[in-house]
Structures are given as structure tokens and as C-alpha cells.
Amino acid sequence: DGIDALAQRVPVPVRTDIVLDRLPTVVEATGYFVVAEALTNVAKHAQATRATAIARVTGEMLRLEIRDNGVGGAAPDGGGLLGLADRLDVLGGQMRVESPLGGGTVIVAEIPVTG
Numbered sequence: 058d059g060i061d062a063l064a065q066r067v068p069v070p071v072r073t074d075i076v077l078d079r080l081p082t083v084v085e086a087t088g089y090f091v092v093a094e095a096l097t098n099v100a101k102h103a104q105a106t107r108a109t110a111i112a113r114v115t116g117e118m119l120r121l122e123i124r125d126n127g128v129g130g131a132a133p134d135g136g137g138l139l140g141l142a143d144r145l146d147v148l149g150g151q152m153r154v155e156s157p158l159g160g161g162t163v164i165v166a167e168i169p170v171t172g
């Protein structure tokens with residue numbers, strides 16, 4: 058799928074765990090964008106040696122989790138992550154970023170799959 062292809066282009070080994078049926082186009086596109094931006098940040102800033110991208114539908118939400126073992130310190134109000142939060146907000150979604158210095162980064166995004 059698209060996320061697996063994306064993960065293969067990142068210069069850091071990425072394990073994907075994607076278990077999804079087809080979703081509304083806007084949800085799929087937004088989910089892809091979230092993973093793409095997160096993995097781009099891993100490649101550019103994290104100094105990570107590995108990353109993971111997980112996607113599941115639980116209840117009525119698409120839940121995406123992207124994590125790495127890098128240096129941490131990602132700013133949730135930085136340009137790329139703020140743009141993601143805005144895009145998710147438009148769909149009624151939300152994002153959480155945990156990125157302690159030296160502790161890697163975890164981004165969790167949730168997007169409603171029904172409107």
C-alpha cells in the first residue's frame with residue numbers, strides 16, 4: 058500500500074503495521090499525509106536508527122502511531138506538526154506529540170472515519 062511504499066523511501070528502517078480496509082478518501086489522504094510528514098521529520102531531524110508506523114481503525118476512529126528512537130525534542134507547534142494538527146482539526150481529529158529530549162518521538166493522530 059501507499060504507506061509501505063513511503064516507508065521504503067525513508068533512509069531509516071521503518072516497520073509498518075497497517076491493518077485497514079478502505080476508508081473515505083479524505084480520511085485515507087489525511088492519514089497518508091500525517092504518516093508522510095512524520096516520517097519526513099524522522100529522516101530530517103530525529104537522528105533515529107529505526108521507526109514504526111502503525112494504523113488501525115478502532116471504533117469510529119483511524120488511529121495512527123508513528124514512533125522513532127531518535128533524539129526527541131520535536132516541537133508540536135513547529136511548522137510541519139502544526140500544519141498536521143490543523144489538517145486533523147478540520148476533520149474533527151486530533152494529534153498528540155510526545156518527544157522528550159533523548160527519548161525519541163511518538164506522534165499519535167486520530168481521525169474520525171465517519172462524518
